[in-house]
Amino acid sequence: MFGYYMDLALRSLKRNPVLTALMVLAIGLGIGASMTMLTLLHVMTADPIPDRSAQLFYPQLDPQSMEDYKAGEDPPDQLTWTDAMNLLHAGRGVRQVAMTGGQVTVRPEGGKARAFFADARYTSADFFGLFDVPFAYGNGWTAADDEKQARVAVLSRKLADKLYGADRAVGQSLQLGKYGFRVIGVIDAWDPVPHYYDLTHGGYARSEEIFLPLETAIALKQGTSGSISCWGLMPEDGDMRNSDCVWTQFWVQLDTPAQVAGYREFLTHYSQEQKALGRFVRPPNTRLRDVMGWLDYNHVVPGSVQLQGLLALGFMLVCLLNTVALLLVKFLRRGGELSVRRAMGASRRAVFAQLLVEASLVGLSGGGAGLLLAAFGLWIVRQQPAQYAVLAHLDTTMLLTTFVLAVCATVLAAVFPAWRACRLAPARLLKIQ
Known part of the structure; x- marks a missing residue:
């Protein structure tokens, strides 16, 4: 069943390349900006001697x-x-x-x-x-x-x-x-x-x-x-x-x-x-x-870095809200298609799962774009004259976090649009068709 949902998701994304590109870009920008600053904060606030710092x-x-x-x-x-x-x-x-x-x-x-x-x-x-x-x-x-x-x-x-x-x-x-x-x-x-x-x-x-x-x-x-x-x-x-x-x-x-x-x-x-x-x-x-x-x-982490981290998270929230709006438009425009599936016996749960799989693909693509943008952002940080600039590298932990955050954020953003699309009355939409 998952393979079937993947096939439907790919077909849907290919039908609307411009809308798909906008969603991937929105997620990528939000992830790239936030992961650049979160990676820097992760390195700068790490416990330098975790096994003994409390002693x-x-x-x-x-x-x-x-x-x-x-x-x-x-x-x-x-x-x-x-x-x-x-x-x-x-x-x-x-x-x-x-x-x-x-x-x-x-x-x-x-x-x-x-x-x-x-x-x-x-x-x-x-x-x-x-x-x-x-x-x-x-x-x-x-x-x-x-x-x-x-x-x-x-x-x-x-x-x-x-x-x-x-x-x-x-x-x-x-x-x-x-x-x-x-x-x-x-x-x-x-x-x-x-x-x-x-x-x-x-x-x-x-x-x-x-x-x-x-x-x-x-x-x-x-x-x-x-x-x-x-x-x-x-x-x-x-x-x-x-x-x-x-x-x-x-x-x-x-x-x-x-x-x-x-x-x-x-x-x-x-x-x-x-x-x-x-x-x-x-x-x-x-x-x-x-x-x-x-x-x-001693305020080792500069206040400017903390502020930039908060601003980056705020920017990511704005990008997610834009993604919610784009997904809502996309899913509602497919009301006729989803109604046909419902009329042929698909449950609301199945349609809901199909839409979340589609959103997950967008999230993975956005995570890839965000990873490239984060790498570029960290390169820019390394060019700064600050003492901590040399530390700005994306490690394995933050690499995995990038993709997990991208997928989770996109799926979360898709919950309301998917739920709203599943609430459409199939009979009314089929009659209109």
Whole structure:
């Protein structure tokens, strides 16, 4: 029976090519516009570490002066070096990581190529385990390496391939500026989106190419990068460890609600202790947000993208209303044909099913057109100077969603026209014929 309905649908669509083309175009435009923006939102709002996002937390403290103080306002987004080291060495979480971003000068061995700059991440030993970083070769360093300021490095696979060949990188010497390091690990493909662990470089920055022990990098005065906020004088020697500035990030892993509650209390007690010591002057003001809460707090998804997504969905609704009108005209004009089928014994249910099959074909065709338009729309997005533009690609999930949405939307749009056509009185229409 389904094959018979398909044959009737194809015959009907061929009889009215202009009307069919208008319906396919309406569906295609609506699907193309909406899927372009939905794909972008899908990528930009994805959980960057779904297996652990509810266990990773970003603590905030308020060590600032009383100048411009307002009760209830959020504390700074980063920590001072002193606070980061205190929280790190307190070890109150399952794992904890202090870090900051930087840029280093890479000098290839033997002068085979010119020196170049590479983005770096200065961090403590738990970084790789806490963020579930995959290794292709070797491994990260240990807490003991942090303490003795070991000159070791972990490379991205891309950089390791460029310098040595990824499978030969472990154990090689790496010259960064005037200091030598030993490569102990190569990270496999890893580039979380959004760049949640450090938003000071942008929510959609690319992952770093070199990872160094935090205390080693700072002691050797490797260049830092990222946001710095100060409320006091900068030290004359330029050593940020002694400054009244926030410039380091900190993450802690807390696996249970009890651990989360305990850490909140710890942050409050720490703030009270630092105030008693004279370091803090403001009342205790702390925050502890998980990954998704941190992304939401920082408004990682631009408001313009969200607005465009809503406008695209509104445009799709307009296209569907136009499709409803076109289908209603098409089905009602076929009243005589449908009445003959009813007179020959076809039930209303059979006629209704026939019309829905026809609408489904229109939906599939519209989905194909919409897919092409969505691909073109995403290509246009990739040409924009925005940091997130490179992410605009149609993945398998959104590809399937395009066709499912097209068919479902068209069938839904066809329900009323099909029901209305089935309600026509066959006897009256046959008499007119």
